[in-house]
Amino acid sequence: MPRTLSILGATGSIGVQTLDVVMANPDEFRLGWLTVNTRFDLLEEHLGRLQKHGFTPQGVVIADESAYNEFRRITSFKGKILCGDEGVCEAAAAPENDILLSALVGFSGVLPNYAAIQQGTPIALANKETLVSAGAVIMPAARERGVEILAVDSEHSAILQCLAGEYLEEVEKLILTASGGPFREWTIEQLENVTPAQALKHPNWSMGNKITIDSATLMNKGFEVIEAYWLFGVGAEKIEVVVHPQSIIHSMVQFCDGSVKAQLGLPDMKIPISYALSLPHRYPSNFKRMDICALQNLSFFPPDMVRFPCLRLAFDSLAQGGTAACIVNAANEIAVASFLQGTIGFLDIPRLIETCLEKITHIDTPTLDDIVQTDKKTRALAESLVKQGMSVPAVLMPKVNGAATNPNLVSS
Numbered sequence: 001m002p003r004t005l006s007i008l009g010a011t012g013s014i015g016v017q018t019l020d021v022v023m024a025n026p027d028e029f030r031l032g033w034l035t036v037n038t039r040f041d042l043l044e045e046h047l048g049r050l051q052k053h054g055f056t057p058q059g060v061v062i063a064d065e066s067a068y069n070e071f072r073r074i075t076s077f078k079g080k081i082l083c084g085d086e087g088v089c090e091a092a093a094a095p096e097n098d099i100l101l102s103a104l105v106g107f108s109g110v111l112p113n114y115a116a117i118q119q120g121t122p123i124a125l126a127n128k129e130t131l132v133s134a135g136a137v138i139m140p141a142a143r144e145r146g147v148e149i150l151a152v153d154s155e156h157s158a159i160l161q162c163l164a165g166e167y168l169e170e171v172e173k174l175i176l177t178a179s180g181g182p183f184r185e186w187t188i189e190q191l192e193n194v195t196p197a198q199a200l201k202h203p204n205w206s207m208g209n210k211i212t213i214d215s216a217t218l219m220n221k222g223f224e225v226i227e228a229y230w231l232f233g234v235g236a237e238k239i240e241v242v243v244h245p246q247s248i249i250h251s252m253v254q255f256c257d258g259s260v261k262a263q264l265g266l267p268d269m270k271i272p273i274s275y276a277l278s279l280p281h282r283y284p285s286n287f288k289r290m291d292i293c294a295l296q297n298l299s300f301f302p303p304d305m306v307r308f309p310c311l312r313l314a315f316d317s318l319a320q321g322g323t324a325a326c327i328v329n330a331a332n333e334i335a336v337a338s339f340l341q342g343t344i345g346f347l348d349i350p351r352l353i354e355t356c357l358e359k360i361t362h363i364d365t366p367t368l369d370d371i372v373q374t375d376k377k378t379r380a381l382a383e384s385l386v387k388q389g390m391s392v393p394a395v396l397m398p399k400v401n402g403a404a405t406n407p408n409l410v411s412s
Helices: 013-024 040-052 065-074 084-092 106-119 129-145 154-163 209-217 219-232 270-278 309-320 324-340 348-359 368-388 407-411
Strands: 003-008 029-036 059-062 080-083 099-102 123-125 149-151 171-178 239-243 249-255 260-264
Touching: 003 013, 003 084, 013 029, 013 040, 013 099, 013 270, 029 040, 029 084, 040 059, 040 065, 059 065, 059 084, 065 080, 080 084, 084 106, 099 106, 099 270, 106 123, 106 129, 106 324, 106 368, 123 270, 129 149, 129 219, 129 324, 129 368, 149 154, 149 219, 149 270, 154 171, 154 219, 154 249, 154 260, 154 270, 171 219, 209 219, 209 324, 209 348, 219 239, 219 309, 219 324, 309 324, 309 348, 324 348, 324 368, 348 368
Parallel strands: 003 029, 003 099, 029 059, 059 080, 099 123, 123 149, 171 239
Antiparallel strands: 171 249, 249 260
């Protein structure tokens, strides 16, 4: 029997590729709800494309009110149309959902994913910030309700595949691979002058703007470390990051006998999406195949946490626990948005995050409301720091020998 699939973030990179997987497997799925933030025009295009393949979603949600009103004006869609964050949560928790593909950006995924868990719906999770910010609440709730959370990120999908048939207690190390982004060989002096256009040119993957910047700073890899901690239940000391520029080995697992299992594949997100949706089987596909004989050089080296301190901050927040990672995520979202707007520099991103981590009150055992309030407070602080430093050249620079280079930032 086909399963009813709803997609949160249907017009983003992951959402669009998920629709491709669905249309390639028409006997496996019905479409429940599709949600978007503002791109009602892309939603209208996708609805037309889906209709040609015999798919009509039960309903759609446009989170932004003005986009919702415009969509109502132009669309011929006859299903249910909801608006706002409440509508997204309603779609996520719809009782007809057999599985939810969660591809929202940032903290916006926390409440809808929690709502889906309360309904008992399995989640194919491509919104790593949910576990980064709220893993301490999300994972216990999922265990209590017996809800399966399936990894969609290519690295976590690789680990999931490597762990198939294995015993978790025999795992010695999870090894997450990172492409290193476009600046892996750049000096600190060069990084000071990185432009948004340069940072958005990822060498291997085609992704949305926010995750592409996170990849350039290695914050994305830091978030994946935290996500792996929650998904697989291993200690932070058992999670390692290695830079692998070719992005062919997506991650590895080392076992207690010294054996290492790796999952290889071309950098194509449709593969881990398909795997998450097809478990415990695999859908046949016509995705491009990898030519093993063409792999002449696979290289690996440790990440540089001096040039890329965002990765260190992620490890630090995981060690601190509680709301620390929530603070890091919220500050990072403001920092990335500010960098893309040209308000702060590339190296200002980790300094802003570290300042917020130092200044926001930490809660060891947070509730969901604690996490929501911490997120709001961190965003407010980060925005005020950015606004305060807008007229200062080289604002929010990283610490040098333990001393902050911008006294206005530290004293605020």
